Amino acid sequence: MKCYASSLLVIAVMWIQVDAIFFSSLFPQRTRPGLCLNCQCGRSGARFKRLVGGTEVPNGFYPWLASVYVNNDTYSGALISNMHVITAASATRGVPLSDIKVGLGTGNRCTSPNSGLNTSVSAVTNAPGGEDLAVLTLSTRVNFNNRIRPVCLPPFANSAYQNQVASMVSWGLNSTNATDSPPCVPRQLLLPILPAQACYASYSGTPYTSSNANCVGVQGTPSVVCSSDAGGLVQYDNGNYYQLIGILPATNECDGSTDPAVYVRTAPLLPWLLTTTRDSCYCTAY
Template sequence: MEAAVFSQDRSGEGGIRGRLCSPMALALLAMPKISGRIVGGGDAPRSRWPWQVSIQLNGHHHCGGSLISSQWVVSAAHCFDFSSLVSSYRVNLGEYQLSYPSPCRVSSLVSQIIIHPHYNGTRSAADIALMQLTDPVQYIDDIRPICWPGSSDSFPDNLTCWVTGWGATDSDVSLPPPKTLQEVQVQLIDTAACNALYNIDPDPKIGRDPVKPNMICAGDAKGHKDSCKGDSGGPLTCDSNGTWFLLGIVSWGDGCGQPNRPGVYIRTVPYGEWIWGYGPRNWVVHLRDEGCQTLLQQLHASLHHFPDLTVTIRRALISRSIVHPVVRPCTVWGQCKTQTGEDLKSATPASLSLHRA
């Protein structure tokens, strides 16, 4: 079964430009500026979550999403209606307060929407979709992609993560003006433990053991912190050794912030190969500094995950400067400095090019 594709213009294949960050997390790190739902949270500081996007339908906020490269956004499949034209959707990047457009906001048209082939409109299916922007966006502090985790990345139960979005603050309470981006900390919950909670006075419409292996729960048993209507498709973001990963996608829940009903998210790890199938075709990262040779070696060693890639490393040793990818898909900000901490902007960058065979 092929993926469902809504498309205005299918003539341009175009892959994901940049990278997915997995399994290259050791070398390229997504870092925020700090070192369908949001309940129990508060206003997020501006620029803290630069991968968060607002998916607009007919000019109104509809769902959340996450920027994973300069031209691709990932969201939830249930956010998209087959009866709606692709031209009805826009993606707003660099958004902060929906009532007052940010000066850094970029509002992008969408060229195609790709629904995962296993999605069938139920809670048990692959609730994940890709949106291709008509043009690549330029990365700035308010617009940057998030890393996609690999199977080797570890996220233990009870890890504290973050959920963000412009959704309702309670089941029947819309986010009030100026509609500032909300954030809330939630804890990861083991699948068995989450099902045990949902099996307490189970909803007949949901049934018993509704949380499947391709899902992950986050929140708490008391139900004070959760995502809510309007947050669907947005990110469940987790920090692992200073790198921010998109661990889950807001999918469903039984109400908002209810006791024994944690939020349920689609796990992203199982869908890495599907994402990779749509790109990138060319993956180019520019690095600086001889101190980054170790990072290059780690990156090269990790490529066994992708046997269809060929690697070219040229001019890998530069005398002095700082890692600063010219193409910033998952940037190492200030990591890998020289011993003297110098930054010679005139230095020629080393170039690491990855190409699909």
């Protein structure tokens, strides 16, 4: 029975993104997320082809990018429903809920820090197995608009993106100096997704060991993803919409080594994600 329920949860992402009627009729109301009306996930505010040293992201380009404020530190996160943001578990682990805030819809934190939605968090749910990924439940239900809308999740639990190009986005530092202030605008970097075997073979030290982990980067070149990029988004653009394929953990170091950047994959965690966010609604991809 558990296996059957888990399979339904995995398929639910495809229902959410394709067919509202099928989704509603086949999945009991008490155990599934709902469908938000008149919204699409993963639709960028603009398109351009091109986070230490990354390209600055135009205002509103990724309307799902969240700022996660933990005491005096700032991390990144992704809005996936009208009530939930995904980030790195290491960012909030052991922190009281009163010390965690989330900002959405802010394109420039220096010139217009209060231009978007700022909300508190009512719950933090860490992923099973010690993965560096957590779901933040927002105290306020989000009303979507052109500046705030969710990203899509992968359609299947076994979705693989090896040899594709990932777009990594982060509010991380704009230099390798850990004492620098976070940048005013987010930055992005495009890097190839490595096959798992190449990922671990490229490591000089001990990698983030998990069956849910994978790597991005160019083998033999210095890493440009830092621990300050924790919670950063790893996305795949299929030409129509963006899928959130992973979250950057806090284990990446931009110390001059040639180790590729590791991310925690969201696809294998789909059953857990959908169960955890069942009190919310999702947008469709079409």
